[in-house]
Amino acid sequence: MSNNTIYRVLDAAANRATEGMRVVEDYCRFVLDDARLMKHAKELRHDFAAAIATLSHDDRHALRETQQDVGVEISTPAESTRIDAWDVCVASSERVKQSLRSLEEFSKTVSPEIGTRFETLRYRWYTLEKSLTTTHTSRSRLSGVNLCVLIDARDSIEAFTKLVQKILDAGADMIQLRDKSSSDRELVERASLLCKLKDSLPSPPLIIINDRTDIAAATNADGVHLGQDDLKVKEARAILGPRKLIGVSTHNIEQARAAVLDGADYIGVGPTFPSKTKSFDEFPGTDLLAEVAAEISLPSFAIGGITLKNLPKVLTTGIQCVAVSTAVVSADDPGAAVRAFNEMLP
Known part of the structure; x- marks a missing residue:
């Protein structure tokens, strides 16, 4: 697999992770109205941006082929439906985790050090996800x-x-x-x-x-x-x-x-x-x-x-x-x- 193909993978995963992080941050901010969890989500998003910045922005964009991407037209019925705001948050959080794992594995072919940074971010996201789930469940149960x-x-x-x-x-x-x-x-x-x-x-x-x-x-x-x-x-x-x-x-x-x-x-x-x-x-x-x-x-x-x-x-x-x-x-x-x-x- 060439570096050109690797950069396409990294670019797609980076986009998915960034988008998902922003959705979760918005959930913390506007739905939960939770300043603390929003701060954690924002810090993770900024730290992720710093990590992804070590991969050439220009190279990722130059190798992007959205019009030729075979996955663009493929979707499932579940992707088109969301029950409520929490369902949106859960789906976005899952997207972030999967993207961070993809980034971690494929970036090892470019730099083992950057792969380790993505791994750390993934574990930090797990902690945020746990706090989000507990907060959502407890607010419902103790309403x-x-x-x-x-x-x-x-x-x-x-x-x-x-x-x-x-x-x-x-x-x-x-x-x-x-x-x-x-x-x-x-x-x-x-x-x-x-x-x-x-x-x-x-x-x-x-x-x-x-x-x-x-x-x-x-x-x-x-x-x-x-x-x-x-x-x-x-x-x-x-x-x-x-x-x-x-x-x-x-x-x-x-x-x-x-x-x-x-x-x-x-x-x-x-x-x-x-x-x-x-x-x-x-x-x-x-x-x-x-x-x-x-x-x-x-x-x-x-x-x-x-x-x-x-x-x-x-x-x-x-x-x-x-x-x-x-x-x-x-x-x-x-x-x-x-x-x-x-x-x-x-």
């Missing part, structure tokens, strides 16, 4: 989930059942079992009961277990919520599988960005205000909420000291989901508290 209520195991199974029933009847979107003092057996008992009670409802809330991936798996809960010192998302995913939810608490913008790339399905952001259930040395407050809302479209819950009184301050940041504990479980009427939060939330 309408705005209130997460954190509960402990209570002093007895009777007290636990009574509290849970009030919260369920009031229409909480998500319930997270968080208890640092109960035994494993007690946690399994409470988590199993929680899952059983919610399964009896026509529109059951999501059940999340705090910290304990093993108990989430053992009781078939909907997912687990991890702190910065708990298992990594990768490790929890290996235990729970692809369909369970994994949330991550984040306390600064860097942790929030990392959680997105790690594959978290949602993030907790805070602490926003002082809390009676957990102590913190620093409070990033509403500034962090606004920062996250401005650049991350993955479902994000404000955490830490959220009450009915300060909820309006939270909502003005752009964050529309909250996780609460004391404001509900310590209320005179937990059910009424849940209903009050639901009335104020979107």
